[in-house]
Amino acid sequence: MKVLVVGGGLLGITTAWFLNEHGADVTVIEEGLEVGADTSFANGGMLHASQASPWNEPGVILKALRMIGREDSPLLIRPNALFRMLPWALAFFRNSSPELFMKNLGKNTRLADYSLSVMNEHLGALNLNFEDSHKGILKIYETKDEVRSASKIASRGNTDNIPYEVLDSDKVVQLEPALGDVKHRIEGGIYFPNDMSGNAYLFCKELSARCASRGVRFIYDCRINGVNIEQKTFHSLETDNERYHGDACVVAAGSYSPNLLKTAGLKVPVQPVKGYSITIPTPGGVISPRIPVIDEHYHSAICPLGDHLRVAGTAEFSGFNKELNPRRIENLFELIRKVYPRIFDYMDKEKIKKWSGFRPMTPDGVGVMGATNIKGLYINTGHGHLGWTMAPGAGKFVADVVVDEDPEINMEDYSLERF
Numbered sequence: 001m002k003v004l005v006v007g008g009g010l011l012g013i014t015t016a017w018f019l020n021e022h023g024a025d026v027t028v029i030e031e032g033l034e035v036g037a038d039t040s041f042a043n044g045g046m047l048h049a050s051q052a053s054p055w056n057e058p059g060v061i062l063k064a065l066r067m068i069g070r071e072d073s074p075l076l077i078r079p080n081a082l083f084r085m086l087p088w089a090l091a092f093f094r095n096s097s098p099e100l101f102m103k104n105l106g107k108n109t110r111l112a113d114y115s116l117s118v119m120n121e122h123l124g125a126l127n128l129n130f131e132d133s134h135k136g137i138l139k140i141y142e143t144k145d146e147v148r149s150a151s152k153i154a155s156r157g158n159t160d161n162i163p164y165e166v167l168d169s170d171k172v173v174q175l176e177p178a179l180g181d182v183k184h185r186i187e188g189g190i191y192f193p194n195d196m197s198g199n200a201y202l203f204c205k206e207l208s209a210r211c212a213s214r215g216v217r218f219i220y221d222c223r224i225n226g227v228n229i230e231q232k233t234f235h236s237l238e239t240d241n242e243r244y245h246g247d248a249c250v251v252a253a254g255s256y257s258p259n260l261l262k263t264a265g266l267k268v269p270v271q272p273v274k275g276y277s278i279t280i281p282t283p284g285g286v287i288s289p290r291i292p293v294i295d296e297h298y299h300s301a302i303c304p305l306g307d308h309l310r311v312a313g314t315a316e317f318s319g320f321n322k323e324l325n326p327r328r329i330e331n332l333f334e335l336i337r338k339v340y341p342r343i344f345d346y347m348d349k350e351k352i353k354k355w356s357g358f359r360p361m362t363p364d365g366v367g368v369m370g371a372t373n374i375k376g377l378y379i380n381t382g383h384g385h386l387g388w389t390m391a392p393g394a395g396k397f398v399a400d401v402v403v404d405e406d407p408e409i410n411m412e413d414y415s416l417e418r419f
């Protein structure tokens, strides 16, 4: 079976790997000059089944309205972007009812939990070198209320077998001594020992090299302009001057998937949600952080990756605008100052790398993957802020569906049909 995969990001490459394992003849077509160079390049680095909540938690409407146009808020909504994406935004808010939120959280937690098991059991044996760490993730809180409501959500996750431990501030600092300087403002924390972290770009490079060594073909610098359909069946992919034929095609083009799938007559409700990261060489002369920390009070995530620290956060609804807004970058510097003030003082600002990418986000916060109503045409996108967490599981899931094997999780939960 000849399968074309559009997109060489996390979702495209994991799909290609498992298709190859199933014996398919796979070609990955990527617009860029290498794999992992778009949204999968410098993300937060965390694979967290513990943090699989969609962003539209109950109460998000009021929060979002308060943040419209505010450059210093974790969520920035530009009024002109809001107008353009109105139907998506209405569906996003509709999904913030307590019932739908819990339902979608359940779907994400199941996929994330499955994904981590695929990462450990299937991909772990490959010994890929991607600065991975298996020390868990720590979340810290400033108020008793924050700890209480987070414990409630964690206990919900616990029913899905996600273990966790609630810690007081002493135990938090025992676990992550680098937090000692801010102990006075930490009320408590929750530790999720099964979560992991790693450098997504290195993972893409390493896994694609393994794919190539097993016969997967990679075509770079090749933009697909259209998906050709004949008699409700996938026919070919179209570039400016070429056509690629296959028995099946998986579109894993991240936030760009809707535009491409529109050419096949499919409507895919995925919006680009811009996020930023900075990558800092860990300075000498300070206690180096050892595990990823999410500071829920300041909506920040700080993840050690090799001899660097990755600080990621902020969400911006502003269309496909990759510009690095200095105010948003400044927010990330502010986050590092609040969590690791000593690192802030000692870090070499000249060597910091700044980056932005587009999270492909659906209005219910759940990825969209599997078959479409066009025979031979499949999709794997929309995993939003959880794409790194979901990639191993989603890749295996879609590969199973393409070769007509029963996937290990429920197909309907993630299908395009639900919209």
Ligand SMILES: Cc1cc2nc3c(=O)[nH]c(=O)nc-3n(C[C@H](O)[C@H](O)[C@H](O)COP(=O)(O)OP(=O)(O)OC[C@H]3O[C@@H](n4cnc5c(N)ncnc54)[C@H](O)[C@@H]3O)c2cc1C
Pocket: 006, 007, 008, 009, 010, 011, 012, 029, 030, 031, 032, 035, 036, 037, 038, 039, 040, 041, 042, 043, 044, 045, 046, 047, 048, 222, 223, 224, 225, 252, 253, 254, 255, 256, 257, 260, 274, 275, 276, 277, 312, 313, 356, 357, 358, 359, 360, 380, 381, 382, 383, 384, 385, 386, 387, 388, 389, 390
């Ligand atoms: C700031 C930030 C922090 C994040 N932190 C985390 C985190 O800690 N944990 C987590 O789980 N997730 C995180 N994410 C989300 C995660 O990074 C994304 O969900 C994931 O990278 C999406 O991967 P993808 O393969 O779908 O898309 P991409 O990586 O964007 O790959 C799609 C590829 O398709 C190619 N392409 C597009 N159109 C075409 C075309 N027409 N023809 C050919 N090729 C095409 C592109 O060039 C691109 O390489 C974060 C995201 C951001 C922005």
